[in-house]
Amino acid sequence: MYTILLYYKYVHIADPKALMLAQKVLCEKFGLKGRIIVAEEGINGTVEGLTENAETYVTAMKQDPRFADIHWKRSAGTPDGTAFPRLSVKVRKEIVSAHLDDLDPQTGDVNPTELTATHLKPETLREWFEQGKQFSIVDMRNNYEHSVGHFKGAHIPKMSNFRDLPKVAEEIADLKDKPVLTVCTGGVRCEKASGYLLKKGFKDVYQLDGGIVTYMEKYPGKDFEGSLYVFDGRVVMNFDDPKTHKVVGRCGRCAAPSERYVNCKNLACHDHLIVCEGCSEADGAAFCLACAKTAVV
Numbered sequence: 001m002y003t004i005l006l007y008y009k010y011v012h013i014a015d016p017k018a019l020m021l022a023q024k025v026l027c028e029k030f031g032l033k034g035r036i037i038v039a040e041e042g043i044n045g046t047v048e049g050l051t052e053n054a055e056t057y058v059t060a061m062k063q064d065p066r067f068a069d070i071h072w073k074r075s076a077g078t079p080d081g082t083a084f085p086r087l088s089v090k091v092r093k094e095i096v097s098a099h100l101d102d103l104d105p106q107t108g109d110v111n112p113t114e115l116t117a118t119h120l121k122p123e124t125l126r127e128w129f130e131q132g133k134q135f136s137i138v139d140m141r142n143n144y145e146h147s148v149g150h151f152k153g154a155h156i157p158k159m160s161n162f163r164d165l166p167k168v169a170e171e172i173a174d175l176k177d178k179p180v181l182t183v184c185t186g187g188v189r190c191e192k193a194s195g196y197l198l199k200k201g202f203k204d205v206y207q208l209d210g211g212i213v214t215y216m217e218k219y220p221g222k223d224f225e226g227s228l229y230v231f232d233g234r235v236v237m238n239f240d241d242p243k244t245h246k247v248v249g250r251c252g253r254c255a256a257p258s259e260r261y262v263n264c265k266n267l268a269c270h271d272h273l274i275v276c277e278g279c280s281e282a283d284g285a286a287f288c289l290a291c292a293k294t295a296v297v
Contacts, residue, residue: 002077003054004034004232006213008044008095008188010112011066016040016091023089030057033084034232037095041111043067044095044188046232048083073186073213075237083232096162096189100196104166110195117194119209120181122218129223135179138172140165140193141229144272148236148249148259149226151183151212162189169200179204185228186211213237221245227259235261253279253289262286 013019020038027036027047032054034047049057054074061067077083100109110116128135137154139146146156155175157168172180180202182190190207197205208215216224221240226248228237236259238245247257251274258276265285275286283292 001051002048002079002081002083003051004046004048004075004077004083004234005054005058006046006073006075006186007070008042008186008191009067009070010042010095010116010191012113013038013040013042013066019043020089020091024087026057026060027087027089030054032057033081033087035084036089037092038089039092039095042095047087048077048081048232050081051077071187071210071214073210075213075217078233083234096192098165098192098196099163100165103163107166107196107199110192110199112191112195115195115198116191117182117198117205117207120206121209122215125181125208125215126219126222133179135181136172136175137181137183138168138175140168140182140184140189144261144274145185145229147274148229148261149224149238150248151224154183162193165193165196168193169197169202176200176202177204179206181206181208183208183212185230186213216240229261235259249274251276251279253287253292264288264291266291 016038023036023038030049030053032047032049034045036043036045058072061070137151139150139154139156142159142161150156155172157171159168180197182194184190187207187210194205194207212224212228216228216239221244225246230237247259249259251258253275256276258274260274260276261272262275262280264271265287269288269291271288273288280286
């Protein structure tokens, strides 16, 4: 059996290149494939390997004091271990690209080790739902992610990528004095997003501890509708009963229920979107709606 590990940690890395090289050696030793980003601000990774090898990797990582308290998210891998085509370990400026220094120089970047919102446990969030507490969930994921699944009643801003964070803050400015819960897949984006909202004057900010994937695992079929978009060969995942699973994704061509993702056939566009099998067969592959109108099939 194969296991997929999802993890991150904001912590100062004095020599990102050295850690990158060490991670390559470690992952190759245990036969893990996936993507790992290393930066001075921390590490962000998702890898797949045989379950025993994945757990050995976790054990090895815990020996490093910098990573001893990482919140590891585990999920079932693909049957043949092909969630990722290869291993990629890279050094970047940020473990999730926000570019806040450039996009909002007045506010500047956020160091989550110094400023981030209160972590809200999934159990507490479930209590909030049951008690009817008044709060706003703000989905900090990209448009194509939340189109296949999201929390009921969540505020879903138009977000092409995480660099749109300053625009999102402006869009939800009316929530500055109200309880706000930021959510994303595994938590890494919300660590920075919630801190940014605090810097922008939001008073009562929380982030979902462990991300959406942790909540879905603890409370399958509760409060979160549809499936969770993931950045690997599985594309989407969910934990609820297949017999009662609700498909909220809609084909970008005909609006039929679907969870089938493709990239627009027009390479100049290459938009990532949901397109049902029927529409894909109709034009020989899959164009987005805009490109389909001008495509010569």
